[in-house]
Amino acid sequence: MGGRRSVFVVSMMAFGFAFLYVPILSMIVYSFNESRLVTVWGGFSTRWYAALLHNEQLLGAAQLSLKIAAINATGATLLGTLAGLALARFGRFRGRALLTGMVTAPLVMPEVITGLSLLLLFVALEQVIGWPAGRGITTITIAHVTFSMAYVAVVMQSRLATLDESLEEAAMDLGARPLKVFFVITLPIVLPAILAGWLLAFTLSWDDLVISSFVSGPGSSTLPIVVFSKVRLGVSPEINALATILVLIVTIGIVTAGMYMQRQERRRERDVQQAVAARG
Amino acid sequence: MKRFRLRAGRAAVSAVPALWLLLFFAVPFLIVLKISVSGMRLGMPPYEPLFTWATSLVLDLRIHLDNYAFLWQDPLYRNAYLNSLRVAAVSTLLCLLFGYPLAWGIARANPAWRNLLLLLIMLPFWTSFLLRVYAWIGILKNNGLINNTLLALGVIDEPIVMLQTDFAVYLGIVYSYLPFMVLPLYAAIEKLDMTLLEAAADLGCRPFRAFLTITVPLTWSGIVAGSLLVFIPAVGEFVIPALLGGPDSLMIGRVLWEEFFNNRDWPVASAVAIAMLVLLVVPIMVFQHVQGREGAVR
Numbered sequence: 236m237g238g239r240r241s242v243f244v245v246s247m248m249a250f251g252f253a254f255l256y257v258p259i260l261s262m263i264v265y266s267f268n269e270s271r272l273v274t275v276w277g278g279f280s281t282r283w284y285a286a287l288l289h290n291e292q293l294l295g296a297a298q299l300s301l302k303i304a305a306i307n308a309t310g311a312t313l314l315g316t317l318a319g320l321a322l323a324r325f326g327r328f329r330g331r332a333l334l335t336g337m338v339t340a341p342l343v344m345p346e347v348i349t350g351l352s353l354l355l356l357f358v359a360l361e362q363v364i365g366w367p368a369g370r371g372i373t374t375i376t377i378a379h380v381t382f383s384m385a386y387v388a389v390v391m392q393s394r395l396a397t398l399d400e401s402l403e404e405a406a407m408d409l410g411a412r413p414l415k416v417f418f419v420i421t422l423p424i425v426l427p428a429i430l431a432g433w434l435l436a437f438t439l440s441w442d443d444l445v446i447s448s449f450v451s452g453p454g455s456s457t458l459p460i461v462v463f464s465k466v467r468l469g470v471s472p473e474i475n476a477l478a479t480i481l482v483l484i485v486t487i488g489i490v491t492a493g494m495y496m497q498r499q500e501r502r503r504e505r506d507v508q509q510a511v512a513a514r515g
Numbered sequence: 516m517k518r519f520r521l522r523a524g525r526a527a528v529s530a531v532p533a534l535w536l537l538l539f540f541a542v543p544f545l546i547v548l549k550i551s552v553s554g555m556r557l558g559m560p561p562y563e564p565l566f567t568w569a570t571s572l573v574l575d576l577r578i579h580l581d582n583y584a585f586l587w588q589d590p591l592y593r594n595a596y597l598n599s600l601r602v603a604a605v606s607t608l609l610c611l612l613f614g615y616p617l618a619w620g621i622a623r624a625n626p627a628w629r630n631l632l633l634l635l636i637m638l639p640f641w642t643s644f645l646l647r648v649y650a651w652i653g654i655l656k657n658n659g660l661i662n663n664t665l666l667a668l669g670v671i672d673e674p675i676v677m678l679q680t681d682f683a684v685y686l687g688i689v690y691s692y693l694p695f696m697v698l699p700l701y702a703a704i705e706k707l708d709m710t711l712l713e714a715a716a717d718l719g720c721r722p723f724r725a726f727l728t729i730t731v732p733l734t735w736s737g738i739v740a741g742s743l744l745v746f747i748p749a750v751g752e753f754v755i756p757a758l759l760g761g762p763d764s765l766m767i768g769r770v771l772w773e774e775f776f777n778n779r780d781w782p783v784a785s786a787v788a789i790a791m792l793v794l795l796v797v798p799i800m801v802f803q804h805v806q807g808r809e810g811a812v813r
Contacts, residue, residue, distance in 0.1 A: 243616065244616050244619055247613070247616035247620065248616065248617055248620040248621075248632075250613075251614075251616075251617040251693070252635060254613075255635070255636070255639050255690070255694075256635075256639075258647060258650035258651055258654060258690070259639065259642065259647065261650060261654055261660055262646070262649075262650045262653070265653060272658075275658070275663075314531065314532045314535055315532070317528050317529070317532045318529070318532035318533075321525070321529035321533075325525055325528075328525070328529060330529065330533060331529075333533065334529060334532070334533050334536070335803065335806075335807055336803055337533070337536040337537070337540055337541060338532075338536070339802065339803045339807070340540070340799060341540060342744075343744060343747040343798075343799060344747075344748075344751075344799070345747070345748055345751020345752070345768055345791065345795070346748070346751065346753065347751050347768045347772060348751060348788045348791060349540075351771065351775060351785065352544055352546065352547045352788065353539065353543055355543060355546045355547055355550055355781070355785070356538075356539065356543040356546055358560050377539060378539075380535075380539075381539040381540055384535070384536075385536075388532070389806075413521060413524065442643050442644050442645065444644075444645050444754060445753050445754065445772075448776075449775070459643070459645050462645055462646070462649075463645060463754075466645075466649045466652070466758065467757070467758070469652070470653045470656070474646070474649065475653075478642075478646040478649075478650070481642055481646065485638065485641045485642045486638065488641075489637075489638055489641060493630070
């Protein structure tokens with residue numbers, strides 16, 4: 236490996252990470268700017284955080300978004316785990332190709348198409364069976380579950396595919412019923428992946444603007460909808476403060492999750508070594 | 516009996532998510548197709564029914580192809596399509612050019628660093644997409660970070676117009692979708708057997724040629740997966756052109772949004788969606804093929 240290539244790779248990496256983080260850092264810095272003119276520095280201040288705490292519209296929207304994201308994450312994790320289980324474990328079953336197609340397509344489908352098609356479905360359903368009556372939290376949640384369960388399914392499928400099936404087979408040979416095997420063996424092993432899937436689904440829902448805009452009704456404006464209507468009019472210091480708080484929460488969450496997973500990994504490796512040592 | 520119960524259980528496990536996706540993901544496309552050939556009317560819902568009973572035994576079926584004719588004849592729509600394809604293709608290429616060295620560097624970093632670097636690639640993805648696009652407004656606008664810095668340094672006398680240009684749209688897409696390119700590339704590069712490159716170098720192969728004949732073919736699955744993860748959503752992107760693009764940088768996702776929300780023309784919006792799907796069906800199928808193979812290999 237020549238030194239020249241390394242210099243190229245290292246400088247590209249430095250540039251790439253700077254590119255990813257400069258916009259986020261600039262939002263954080265400007266959130267502490269006294270001036271309303273956002274990009275003109277007027278001294279250090281936390282007034283925009285105070286303003287944010289008194290902005291009923293943003294707070295209400297955030298509360299609604301949290302609620303939808305939590306319900307969505309739970310539903311999407313349930314459905315996505317089932318789909319991932321079927322795709323990773325059931326071999327070639329009837330309808331497998333269809334399920335694979337319906338799980339991978341939402342990952343890349345442009346959001347405007349998903350949003351429009353779900354709205355038209357809800358309108359048609361309301362005409363035919365009278366449900367869902369109008370649009371609001373229910374329709375937003377259904378829409379979010381639909382696209383985020385696909386992400387969960389992919390995460391679960393790849394985790395389950397690398398799972399050592401002999402553990403489950405051993406438990407079955409020892410007389411455990413399939414349901415018991417699932418709860419005692421499979422579930423504890425895949426729990427980190429389930430947690431990751433839940434968080435992923437939560438984030439996707441919390442962050443979604445386009446699909447929510449199509450399927451929301453009056454009085455059900457989620458946080459991204461309110462933020463979008465604000466930033467369309469230009470930069471706003473309150474939004475910078477909001478972004479800073481979100482970045483902080485996500486960073487803490489990711490670092491904690493990363494540390495937890497590393498510890499789990501180490502513990503598993505140790506357990507495996509002990510098991511091997513005990514057998515040998 | 517036991518075997519029967521196992522099979523019934525399995526059928527239930529796969530049927531629940533399949534039915535959900537069938538109802539809320541697949542069936543809606545048929546409804547979009549139906550409404551794309553319906554006529555527009557005032558009222559709610561703002562489209563005419565496809566079938567009407569003229570008398571008790573005469574069924575009237577009206578299929579409006581004029582929505583599609585409208586798309587075909589109006590240069591605005593054709594330009595929006597071509598523009599979307601161009602913007603998505605150029606952005607995908609830029610993502611690949613930036614993403615490949617980045618993924619290579621991460622895959623070749625020592626293991627202690629590798630997880631941290633991967634975390635740094637993924638962290639922006641977990642923070643709000645909308646807010647990250649919005650951050651660029653503060654950087655690119657006429658009295659924004661870049662222009663203020665350059666003006667203060669005396670490099671320029673007048674601000675450079677960057678916001679509301681195609682440049683800003685490219686930048687926004689590359690910025691937002693870069694992690695989607697880097698992660699599959701990383702997965703492919705990590706599996707690459709480095710001794711092949713060493714062998715090629717020992718046999719006198721120059722690095723660039725080794726890259727083209729060994730590295731690229733062996734990491735092809737990552738290149739294809741990453742490119743499609745960027746290209747397909749970028750074609751229909753709405754937020755980035757709406758916030759960073761100018762009024763004339765039309766992309767098809769934005770056209771659909773405006774037909775639906777501003778003009779309230781649901782049939783034309785549906786026709787735009789169907790036309791976009793026709794355009795994307797081949798890339799989506801290629802993506803599914805690549806994904807499916809990945810799943811099988813693991």
